[in-house]
Amino acid sequence: MKIKATLDRIPGGMMVVPLLLAACINTFAPNLLRIGNFTQSLFVDGSSTLIALFLLCAGASINVRSVGVSLGKGVTLLVVKWVVAAIIGCIAYLFAGSNGLFLGLAPIAIIAAMSNSNGGLYMAIVGQYGKTDDKAAYSILALNDGPFLTMVALSIFGAMGFVNGLFSVQSFVSVLLPIVVGMVLGNLDTDMRDFLAKGSDMLIPFFAFALGMGINFKAILDGGIAGVLLGLMTVFITGTAGYFVFRAFRWNPIVGASEGSTAGNAVATPAAIAAANVAFQPLANLATVQVAASVVTTAILLPLYIAFLVKRLEKKGKLEKYGIEKVVKN
Incomplete structure (x- = not known):
């Protein structure tokens, strides 16, 4: 049974299939x-640990x-996503x-959803x-976790005063540290670099599945059509903006588009801001x-949009230019 070969034929299959399978299980x-x-x-609970290990191996x-x-x-990804969210x-x-x-959308929801990205999904795609x-x-990109950048956007155009204490330096360092540990090990010993590098790709389907166990399709129904519209805006506006900015810098544009998502922790942002300003x-709510x-919506749609963009690059013969392997493997 050619499971891996089948997944390789599906654009982003190593990430998309486990994620959607887990989402179905979590919903029903x-x-x-x-x-x-x-x-x-x-x-179920392993996404953070698996992503941390992935970061260490990548480091x-x-x-x-x-x-x-x-x-x-x-920095480019962070700025592009925040600027687009602030403008919209x-x-x-x-x-x-x-x-x-x-x-039909609360403006605070627009800023919260579009300025905050799903780091696990980004790592799976990248x-x-x-x-x-x-x-x-x-x-x-850890800087856009939580309400901090949403608060900055709101303060800039006078919707509210700047509120301190909503961004933790410790949280930022905690994301950076696994990468730093990996970098130190890899640069001190090339054998360790080769050993740890092998684990990077292997971890993708496992943390993708764990991420999927945090997705419930019923949330789409609760949020209504407006919530789905917000997801579409996040994918196609912030993702497309990242795509073209990265292409302008002659970087892999697929990486730029990979920020077109909303992180689960963004759900708490409206309540956090409301607590700071009544x-x-x-x-x-x-x-x-x-x-x-x-x-x-973004967890489901972004991988499909990425697959479309990869196919588009493949048709133009530009996959090799950006160091991307062909979508369909022989």
């Missing part, structure tokens, strides 16, 4: 794998000479109706289509379910 039989011990630790592959490139890519959010506030909504320095860029309280719908 959520307790099937929540039976404790090793099973639950690996298939071991990094030559210290490439750190500058990783930093540049990470500002437009939403300017043209919001009397009910405070724009196209793990298949990117290079070592693309993976290392994730340490910079002016946002009336729309906080609606914004929460809309962001949740965007999380699920």
Whole structure:
């Protein structure tokens, strides 16, 4: 039975198939794998640990000479995603109706969903289509976790005052540290670099499955059509912007598009902001379910959009230019 060969024929199959399979299980039989011990630790609760190990292995592959490139890519991704989210959010506030909504969306939900990205999904996509320095860029992307950048966007166009204490330096360092440990080991000993580098690709389907166990298709129904629209905007606006910016820098554009998602922790952003400023309280609950719908929508749609973009590059004969393997393997 050619399982791996079949997955290789599906664009992003090593990540997409396990993720969607787990999402189906979590939606229709959520307790099937929540039976404790090793099973639950690996298939349900293991995404953070597996991603951390993935980062360590990726870090071991990094030559210290490439750190500058990783930093540049990470900052570029962070800035592009935040600028797009801030612009769309500002437009939403300017043209919001009397009910405070724009196209049925709470502006705070737009900024929260579009400025915050799913790091696990990014790593899964980049793990298949990117290079070592693309993976290392994730340490910079940790800055968009939580409500910090949403608060900055809101403060810039006067929606609220800047609020301190919502971004933890410790959280940022905790993301960066596994990469640093891997880099140290890999640069001190080339044998360790070769040994750890082998684990990078192998971990992708496992943490993709664990990520899928956090997705419930019912969130799309709760968030309604507006929440799905928010997910579509996140994928096609922020993802496409990243694609073209990276292409302009002559970097792999697929990596730029890989930021077109909403992270699960963004669901808590509206409540966090409402707690800091009661002016946002009336729309906080609606914004929460809309962001949740965007999380699920982007988790499903972004891998498909990435597959489309890869196919497009393949038809143009540009896969080799960006160091991407062919989608269909013989």
